[in-house]
Amino acid sequence: MLQGTLDMLILKTLLPGAAHGHAIAHAIERGSSEILQVEHGSLYPALYRLEDRGWIASFWGTSENNRKAKYYRLTPAGRKQLAIETTR
Amino acid sequence: MNWRRFFHRARRDAELASDIQLYLDAETEENVARGMPRDLARERALRKFGNTTLIREEVYRMHGLRFLETLWQDGFYALRMMRRKPIFTVTVAATLALGIGANAAVFGIVQAVLLQPLPYKNPSRLVAIWDKNVRDSGISKMFDSFQDFREVAQHAGSFEEVAAATWAVSGRLLSGHGFTRGVLAMPVSGSFFPLLGIAPALGRTFGTGDSQRGCSAVLSDRLWRRQLAADPNIIGNSVTLDDQVCTVIGVMPPGFAFYPDAAELWILLTPGFSPPPDQLPIGIFARLRPGISITQAQAEVSALHAAVHRNDGKERDFVPTVHNLQEEFTFLADASLATTLWVLLGAVTFVLLIACLNIANLLLGQAVAREHELALRAALGCGRRRLLRQLLTEGLLLASIGGALGVGVAFAAIRYLRAVQPVEMPIGAHVEINWLVLAFTAAVSVLTALLFGLLPAWKASRLDAIESLKTGGRGGVSNRPRRLTQALIAGEMALSLVLLVGAGLLMESVLNMDHEPLGFRPEGLAVTAVTLPANHYPDAASRLQFYDRMVSLLGDHTAALTTGLPPYVSASSVMHISNQPVSPESDRHDVGERTVSPEYFEVLRVRLLRGRTFNAHDRESSEPVAVINDAIAREYFAGEDPIGKRICIDDPGEKNPWRTIVGVVADEKSSRNFQIGWVERGNVFKPLAQDPPRSVSVVVRAAGADLQHRIANIDEGVAIGDTEMMEARFGRLLAYPRFRAVLLGAFAGFSLLLAAIGLYGVLGQFVAQRTQEIGVRMAVGATPVDVVRFIGLQAAYPVIGGLAAGLLGAEAAVRYMGTLLYGVRPTDPRTLSIVSIALIVVAGLATLLPARRAARVDPLVALRNE
Numbered sequence: 001m002l003q004g005t006l007d008m009l010i011l012k013t014l015l016p017g018a019a020h021g022h023a024i025a026h027a028i029e030r031g032s033s034e035i036l037q038v039e040h041g042s043l044y045p046a047l048y049r050l051e052d053r054g055w056i057a058s059f060w061g062t063s064e065n066n067r068k069a070k071y072y073r074l075t076p077a078g079r080k081q082l083a084i085e086t087t088r
Numbered sequence: 089m090n091w092r093r094f095f096h097r098a099r100r101d102a103e104l105a106s107d108i109q110l111y112l113d114a115e116t117e118e119n120v121a122r123g124m125p126r127d128l129a130r131e132r133a134l135r136k137f138g139n140t141t142l143i144r145e146e147v148y149r150m151h152g153l154r155f156l157e158t159l160w161q162d163g164f165y166a167l168r169m170m171r172r173k174p175i176f177t178v179t180v181a182a183t184l185a186l187g188i189g190a191n192a193a194v195f196g197i198v199q200a201v202l203l204q205p206l207p208y209k210n211p212s213r214l215v216a217i218w219d220k221n222v223r224d225s226g227i228s229k230m231f232d233s234f235q236d237f238r239e240v241a242q243h244a245g246s247f248e249e250v251a252a253a254t255w256a257v258s259g260r261l262l263s264g265h266g267f268t269r270g271v272l273a274m275p276v277s278g279s280f281f282p283l284l285g286i287a288p289a290l291g292r293t294f295g296t297g298d299s300q301r302g303c304s305a306v307l308s309d310r311l312w313r314r315q316l317a318a319d320p321n322i323i324g325n326s327v328t329l330d331d332q333v334c335t336v337i338g339v340m341p342p343g344f345a346f347y348p349d350a351a352e353l354w355i356l357l358t359p360g361f362s363p364p365p366d367q368l369p370i371g372i373f374a375r376l377r378p379g380i381s382i383t384q385a386q387a388e389v390s391a392l393h394a395a396v397h398r399n400d401g402k403e404r405d406f407v408p409t410v411h412n413l414q415e416e417f418t419f420l421a422d423a424s425l426a427t428t429l430w431v432l433l434g435a436v437t438f439v440l441l442i443a444c445l446n447i448a449n450l451l452l453g454q455a456v457a458r459e460h461e462l463a464l465r466a467a468l469g470c471g472r473r474r475l476l477r478q479l480l481t482e483g484l485l486l487a488s489i490g491g492a493l494g495v496g497v498a499f500a501a502i503r504y505l506r507a508v509q510p511v512e513m514p515i516g517a518h519v520e521i522n523w524l525v526l527a528f529t530a531a532v533s534v535l536t537a538l539l540f541g542l543l544p545a546w547k548a549s550r551l552d553a554i555e556s557l558k559t560g561g562r563g564g565v566s567n568r569p570r571r572l573t574q575a576l577i578a579g580e581m582a583l584s585l586v587l588l589v590g591a592g593l594l595m596e597s598v599l600n601m602d603h604e605p606l607g608f609r610p611e612g613l614a615v616t617a618v619t620l621p622a623n624h625y626p627d628a629a630s631r632l633q634f635y636d637r638m639v640s641l642l643g644d645h646t647a648a649l650t651t652g653l654p655p656y657v658s659a660s661s662v663m664h665i666s667n668q669p670v671s672p673e674s675d676r677h678d679v680g681e682r683t684v685s686p687e688y689f690e691v692l693r694v695r696l697l698r699g700r701t702f703n704a705h706d707r708e709s710s711e712p713v714a715v716i717n718d719a720i721a722r723e724y725f726a727g728e729d730p731i732g733k734r735i736c737i738d739d740p741g742e743k744n745p746w747r748t749i750v751g752v753v754a755d756e757k758s759s760r761n762f763q764i765g766w767v768e769r770g771n772v773f774k775p776l777a778q779d780p781p782r783s784v785s786v787v788v789r790a791a792g793a794d795l796q797h798r799i800a801n802i803d804e805g806v807a808i809g810d811t812e813m814m815e816a817r818f819g820r821l822l823a824y825p826r827f828r829a830v831l832l833g834a835f836a837g838f839s840l841l842l843a844a845i846g847l848y849g850v851l852g853q854f855v856a857q858r859t860q861e862i863g864v865r866m867a868v869g870a871t872p873v874d875v876v877r878f879i880g881l882q883a884a885y886p887v888i889g890g891l892a893a894g895l896l897g898a899e900a901a902v903r904y905m906g907t908l909l910y911g912v913r914p915t916d917p918r919t920l921s922i923v924s925i926a927l928i929v930v931a932g933l934a935t936l937l938p939a940r941r942a943a944r945v946d947p948l949v950a951l952r953n954e
Contacts, residue, residue, distance in 0.1 A: 021107055022114040039138030040111065044104060045146045052150075063110065065117070070107050 006046045007055075011074065011082045014056060018073035020063060021047065047072060055081050101148055108140055158474070162481035169482060176454075177486070180447050183842070184490025184536065187440035189497025190835070192521075192529045194436045196502055198429045199528075200519040206414050207343060207516045209285020210375060214413035215247075215382060217372040217389060219406040229419075231256055231369030232408065237277070239396050240372055246385035247374040252277040252357060255348050256369040258783065261619065261807050264328040265316050270619065270807055273305070273329055274351040275361065275368065281306070281354075283375055284346070291323040291338030299358045303334035309342040311352040329355070331622060332362075347420055347515050373413065386410040414516075421514040422824045423763045424907050431828075431905060435590070435835040438583045440532070442839050444540040445576045446846040451483070451544035452573060453853045462548055476545050483541025484534070491533030495526065510827045543572070573850055574886040580843040581890025582897055585927055587836035589898035592919040593909055594829035597764060600911030601822060604766055607756040608654065609693040610814040612790050615653060616799070617809030619783035624805055628708065631780040637802055639685060642788055642795075648691035649776055649784040652682040655759045655766075655818055663772065665724060666734035666746055679720065680758075680769055681737050683784075685776040689715075689753055691789055697721075699731045699751035702775040712778055714747035718755045720770040737772055747774070764825050765910040787814070828908060840927065844934040851883060851938035862942055863950025872943035879939040887931045891924060 013019065013027045024047075025040040050056045055078030063069035074082070112133050119129030134140075170177040205211040217240065218229040231254060241250040253276040262271045281293035288306065298304045305327065307316070316322055326333045334355060357365055376385055389408045418425050455462075462475060470478075502519055513519070618638070625631045639647050663679040686702040688694075697718060706713050714735060721730050734746045753773075757766035776784075788795060796808050855862070862875060870878075902914040912919065 020110065022111045025111070040115075040136050041108075041138030041140060041143040044107065044143055045150065048100075048104075048147050048150060063114070065114075067110060067113070068106075069110050070103065 006042070007050055008082070008085055010043070010046060010050060011055065011078055011085075014072060014074045014078075015082065018059075018061075018071045020061075020069045020071050024072065050078070054078075097148060101144060104144060104147055108137070108143070112137060158477065159481065162478045163485060165478065166482040166485045170486070176450070180450070180486055181489050181493060183443045183447065184487060184533075185493035185497050186838075187436075187443040188491050188494030188529060188532055188536065189501065190436045191433075191440055191532055192494055192498035192525055193501040193505075194429070194432050195528050196498060196521060196525045197505075197519050198433055199522075199524055200517040201418060201429060201514055202414075202426060203524075204517065206417065207286075207345075208283075211414065212412075213376040213378075214283070215374055215376060215385065215410050216413050216416045217374065217408050217410050220409045222405055222407055229409070229411075230406070232372050234365040234368060234370050235396070236393065236408070237370050237372050239392055240374065240389060241277075241279070243392055244374075244385075244388055246377055246380045246388045248377045249279055249283045250372065250374040251280040251283040252370045252372060253280055253346070253354075254368055254370050255351060259619070260329040261621065262315065262327055262329060264326065268807060269315065270617075270809055271311070271329075271353065272348070272351045274346075274354050275357045275365075276354045277357050280373075283373060286340065286344050288338035289341040290320070291336070293338050294356045298337070298356050301335070303329070303332050303358075304337050304356045305329075305334040306338040306340060306354045307336055308340055308352045308354075309344065312339045327353075345515050347417060349515065382410055382412065417514040417516065421512050424824070425514065427905070427907055428824070428828050431590070431908070432831060432835075434901075435587055435832055438587055439835050439839045439842070440536065441539075442580045442583050442842045442846070444536055445580050446842055446849070447486075448540040448543055449573055449576050449846055449850055451540065452547060453850070455544050455548035458548070475548070479545035479548055480537070480541050483537040483545065487533045487537035487541075490536070491529055494533070495521065495529055498525070498529070511824050547572075574882075574889075577843075577847055577850060577886035578890035578893065580839075580846050581887055581927065581931065582894035584836065584839045584843045585891060585894025585923065586898045586901050587832065587839050588923040588927065589894075589920060590902055590905060591829065591833040591836040592923050593902060593905065593912055593914065593916065594825070594832055596912045596916065596919055597908065597910040598822060598825045598829045601764060601766065601825060604757065604911075606654070606766075606818075607694060607754050607768075610654075610818060613692070613814035614788050614795055614811055615814055615817065616786050616788075616795055616811045617783065618786055618799060619807040619809075621805055621807070622782065624803070625782075628780050631782065632708075632777060634803065634806075635685065635776060635780060635784070638786070638799060639687065641798060641802060642786070645687060645690060646790060647786060647788045648688040649685040649786055650682055650688055651684070651781050651784060652680065653785050653787070653817070654692075654756045654814075655821060661737050663720070663724070663770075664736045664740065666736070678770060679737065680771045681774065682771060683774045683776050683779055683781055688773070688787075691787055692756075694756065695754040697752045697754060698729070699749070701751050701753065702773075702777075706775040707777045710778075712745045712747040713750045713775060715751040715753055715773040716749055717753050717768075717771045717773075719768045720772065721752045723770060735772065759821050764908065825908070825910070840930055844930050847883060847887070847931060848934040848937060851879060851935060852941075854882060855879065855938045855942045859945055859950045862945045863947040866945065867947040867951065875943045875945070876939040879942050880935055883931065883935040887928065891927060894927075895920065895924070 009028045009031065010024060013024050013031065019027065021043060025043050028043075047056070047058075051058055051072075055075055056072045057075050058070050058072050061069060061071045112130075115133035115136060116126070116129045119132050120126060124132065137143075206214065208214060217232060217236075219232050219236075221230060234252065237250070237252040240247070241252075244250065253274060255272065255274055257273070257275060259270040260273050262269050262273075276294075278294040278296070278299065281288075287293075289309065290312075291306075293306055294304060307322070312318055312322065316327075319325075322336050322339065324335065324337075326335050328334070357368075359365070361368075374385075376382070386409070389410055393408045415426075422428070466472070466475060499521055502521065506519065620631055620634060625634060635649055639649065661679045661681050684702070686704065686706070689696060689701045698721075699715075701715055702713070716730060716735075724730075725733065730749045730752060733749050735749060736744065736746045738744060740746055755768040756771070758769050759765075760767050786795075786799070795811055799806065799808055862878075865878070866875065898920070899915060906914060
């Protein structure tokens with residue numbers, strides 16, 4: 001899958017709110033009607049890349065089963081980037 | 089790439105690991121919720137995620153500094169390789185250390201002499217103005233006159249400061265502090281120290297009032313410490329020079345020096361100076377105004393000179409020339425010093441090139457041996473560029489080690505040179521390891537690494553991985569690039585030959601100069617100088633009396649007195665010939681003059697050709713006589729008998745009568761100014777008794793150790809100089825040529841050795857690789873002689889090729905060395921043939937050992953080893 005496309009999907013997924021890695025992976029899968037089947041692992045380099053660019057930010061929180069988990073949320077810059085991309 | 093992220097990589101990786109774990113757990117739980125058994129759920133989750141290691145690696149790499157990391161890795165790998173082959177590593181490192189070190193040392197000298205500016209203010213703008221004799225091109229730099237100095241100082245707009253200084257004065261006796269000693273006191277104008285821009289360490293330098301004030305002196309640091317015990321209150325005190333009292337007004341700092349090194353103090357040239365300034369030969373030194381070039385200054389000085397001397401004829405004979413001062417100081421140390429240094433730098437570069445070619449060959453051979461290892465790495469996914477980088481890093485590491493050790497070698501070499509001081513260094517040249525030399529060493533190391541590393545690395549990275557693994561790394565027959573190796577060996581031989589030819593020519597020059605008959609016999613002659621103080625010996629009669637006593641005391645037929653000693657002839661006088669039309673030749677300033685005692689010719693064993701030499705009858709009251717040497721007879725009296733003719737040196741006058749020639753003697757060889765070789769200059773001899781000088785040189789054959797004491801016994805007030813052997817005086821002239829020949833010879837020998845080692849190594853590897861083939865040959869009937877011939881042919885091609893290329897190259901290279909040679913042409917056939925034979929012999933020896941090893945191969949053993 002093209003980097004750019006994956007990046008966009010992640011940003012779109014985080015639009016409603018923050019999520020952790022597992023949730024993002026499933027959201028993308030569901031969102032593409034389960035047609036796009038990728039290894040979920042390839043999500044993580046993309047997440048780190050987006051974080052480096054400052055479009056998403058991470059923070060530690062508690063997951064559903066009370067485990068410490070890393071959550072990701074959209075930053076204002078990321079929101080703006082998404083707006084640019086979607087209006088293209 | 090963010091530096092902060094780089095340093096937090098480990099932490100991020102831990103975070104990622106836990107993140108992944110979280111994902112896996114969540115996915116597993118979901119699968120379990122869907123009804124899968126736990127282990128199946130786990131497996132599905134893992135598969136859904138993908139390769140965790142790969143993902144972690146990818147993220148880790150994202151935040152890394154890839155280039156530095158691989159460099160670090162390669163470096164460590166290279167170190168491990170080197171540890172596994174200690175002999176190879178040590179050999180290469182030692183060779184590089186010597187090659188790079190020699191380069192650094194020679195560059196250090198080049199830098200100090202030619203590149204480093206003189207230790208004065210605005211040194212690049214300083215010039216010296218000499219007179220050039222128009223007709224006699226051998227005399228190209230002569231002193232000017234004080235009148236010329238005044239002209240330039242007052243009217244030349246090209247200069248912002250002009251000073252006069254001269255060392256063409258006789259030594260003075262310094263007394264008043266410690267024991268009496270002869271010193272060189274340099275007369276200078278008031279603008280001398282402002283020109284150089286160095287402030288004194290104590291007191292001041294000359295000011296405007298000093299010219300009215302009698303004698304003022306500025307001391308050198310050396311004189312102040314040695315003679316005056318570094319007295320801090322010396323300012324205002326006086327020293328006595330001969331019988332003149334001079335006030336010390338300043339002391340210069342320790343690092344200060346001007347030509348000549350022997351000058352220990354500087355005195356002000358006042359109008360009342362004795363001798364009068366107008367009679368002194370003067371050197372003019374100046375600083376160019378900003379924006380003025382030497383050419384412009386030269387034009388102005390020439391025009392001024394022509395205008396001033398339009399009417400006195402001097403303009404015909406002498407034209408002023410303007411020279412950069414740093415070049416002048418280099419020239420004054422040795423006329424060929426600049427050429428010598430460039431030749432030496434070229435030579436060490438050749439040596440280093442040969443070393444690099446050797447190492448390249450070694451590495452090429454190693455590439456074959458390492459094929460298996462490299463093929464394995466290539467098969468495991470190491471890209472070709474990575475392989476190349478790895479091999480280059482190895483080369484760079486070797487070169488760095490060699491370079492670091494080379495700095496040590498250079499340091500030791502320079503310390504040794506400074507201690508031994510084989511030749512005179514120009515003023516202001518301090519040889520040392522400074523940052524420029526270090527930068528040069530680093531650059532040379534990198535270039536070296538590229539030179540010997542690039543070719544083998546490129547070759548090695550091109551190998552076919554699969555083929556190499558299949559054949560077990562032993563390689564096929566034509567695996568080693570034979571033509572390339574042979575070309576490298578040929579190159580080494582060529583370079584060595586050029587160096588050998590150069591060294592051979594230099595050695596021949598030294599031998600020629602050393603063995604040339606000098607026109608007299610210098611063996612066993614001791615020389616010293618005697619100066620009579622004017623107060624005790626006020627007139628000619630008293631001086632003559634002393635001289636007669638001294639000669640009879642020292643032995644009538646063993647001691648002689650003279651005002652000028654071989655090998656120096658100050659040929660700057662004009663000779664007039666009576667009853668001859670004033671021809672243009674008679675105006676030439678190329679006649680030397682000497683006042684000698686009658687025993688001179690006998691003691692020095694100069695041959696008499698015609699007439700007679702001086703005897704006891706030639707006294708002050710008798711007819712003024714002169715003896716000329718053969719050079720003058722040949723030049724001025726060709727085809728006629730000079731005996732009886734009358735001549736006069738310089739302008740005739742009451743103190744300078746016309747003299748009758750009574751004899752002709754053989755020529756003495758004198759040195760060419762600052763250059764290698766001998767010339768025969770015209771010399772006129774006057775009898776001592778007819779004009780006893782105030783100071784003489786005493787020449788004694790078989791003197792014994794107490795020469796100075798014996799003279800002092802006659803009169804203790806007389807100043808006696810140091811004793812020296814005549815042969816030592818001549819030996820000094822040979823110092824520079826000998827230094828050159830020895831150094832170049834050492835470099836040439838070393839390079840030949842390296843080339844021979846290279847040939848030996850290459851042939852050895854060839855034999856080792858082709859053992860099978862040799863076994864086959866012997867099995868089908870080849871004799872040991874055939875095998876030796878086979879190996880020999882391998883060596884013959886590159887050696888012969890190298891010899892031919894080297895001869896061509898030498899022909900071009902030694903043309904540049906023309907000024908360094910004496911008595912031998914650059915294309916001297918004897919030297920060329922001797923050197924070529926030497927090369928062939930050494931190459932033959934290098935071939936013999938591997939050839940013998942090949943001949944002893946047992947065919948059965950060789951064929952059995954698959």
